[in-house]
Amino acid sequence: MTETKITARNVDVFYGQKQAIDNVSIDIDDGMVTAFIGPSGCGKSTFLRSLNRMNDTIADARVTGEIRLDGEDVYAASMDPVALRARVGMVFQKPNPFPKSIFENIAYGPRIHGLVQNKTDLDEVVEKSLVKAGLWEEVKDRLHDAGTALSGGQQQRLCIARAIAVSPEVILMDEPCSALDPIATARIEELIDELKDNFAIVIVTHSMQQAARVSQRTAFFHLGNLVEYGETSQVFTAPRNEKTKDYITGRYG
Numbered sequence: 001m002t003e004t005k006i007t008a009r010n011v012d013v014f015y016g017q018k019q020a021i022d023n024v025s026i027d028i029d030d031g032m033v034t035a036f037i038g039p040s041g042c043g044k045s046t047f048l049r050s051l052n053r054m055n056d057t058i059a060d061a062r063v064t065g066e067i068r069l070d071g072e073d074v075y076a077a078s079m080d081p082v083a084l085r086a087r088v089g090m091v092f093q094k095p096n097p098f099p100k101s102i103f104e105n106i107a108y109g110p111r112i113h114g115l116v117q118n119k120t121d122l123d124e125v126v127e128k129s130l131v132k133a134g135l136w137e138e139v140k141d142r143l144h145d146a147g148t149a150l151s152g153g154q155q156q157r158l159c160i161a162r163a164i165a166v167s168p169e170v171i172l173m174d175e176p177c178s179a180l181d182p183i184a185t186a187r188i189e190e191l192i193d194e195l196k197d198n199f200a201i202v203i204v205t206h207s208m209q210q211a212a213r214v215s216q217r218t219a220f221f222h223l224g225n226l227v228e229y230g231e232t233s234q235v236f237t238a239p240r241n242e243k244t245k246d247y248i249t250g251r252y253g
């Protein structure tokens with residue numbers, strides 16, 4: 001049974017006077033991968049960032065409309081954005097480990113969010129997160145090496161492990177494979193497939209193949225609008241909108 005995790009209704013996002021997202025409404029379901037696709041500049045990252053209030057960190061960004069996480073208003077005054085971002089984690093295009101050890105990259109979140117009581121708990125969370133991110137075997141003997149000393153693909157899995165460590169409900173990924181080679185990309189795609197059973201995952205990608213491989217739902221954005229949203233197989237094989245069809249067949253991008 002699928003449950004809706006995030007509901008967005010009539011969301012607009014502005015940067016100063018410029019509108020980047022126009023009246024977007026979407027339901028994002030739990031236990032599956034939702035892909036956001038569309039040409040560069042159409043607002044995919046902007047909309048993704050509005051889901052966990054990362055746009056708050058951009059001085060002239062303004063979000064209107066309604067976004068709810070399990071029914072809770074994400075933009076309510078009572079919502080703590082730091083706690084929200086633990087519940088709705090984010091993985092960026094360029095792996096961005098902290099300039100700390102592999103261990104500390106993972107341990108930081110659980111510690112500041114008070115999720116662990118002692119060193120034994122902390123060790124366990126670090127190991128479990130690295131196991132889930134498919135990185136444990138590669139790093140278990142070098143946990144105190146710098147996170148930045150890992151390869152790009154390993155760093156991206158470290159960032160995924162870091163997001164997982166605080167037991168999020170949703171993981172937002174903005175082009176997580178675009179800096180990776182095909183082997184590291186395949187590894188992350190496998191990982192996304194495994195993780196979807198426990199989290200709602202949203203991935204922005206410019207690769208139609210990747211969207212088709214990893215997602216169950218696809219949302220096509222164009223000029224700030226959500227043009228089409230449906231089952232990935234439907235969107236790719238029988239798009240309802242001409243613009244979607246043009247985009248997925250490579251007529252513009």
Ligand SMILES: Nc1ncnc2c1ncn2[C@@H]1O[C@H](COP(=O)(O)OP(=O)(O)OP(=O)(O)O)[C@@H](O)[C@H]1O
Nearest residue numbers: 015018020038039040041042043044045046047058
């Ligand atoms: N920090 C910002 N300040 C002002 N305008 C911005 C900012 N970030 C994005 N924009 C504008 O908002 C629009 C949407 O940008 P956004 O980055 O969300 O697109 P995108 O679909 O993620 O593109 P890409 O595929 O290239 O990553 C663009 O016109 C962009 O110039």
Ligand SMILES: [Mg+2]
Nearest residue numbers: 044045046174
């Ligand atoms: Mg983007």
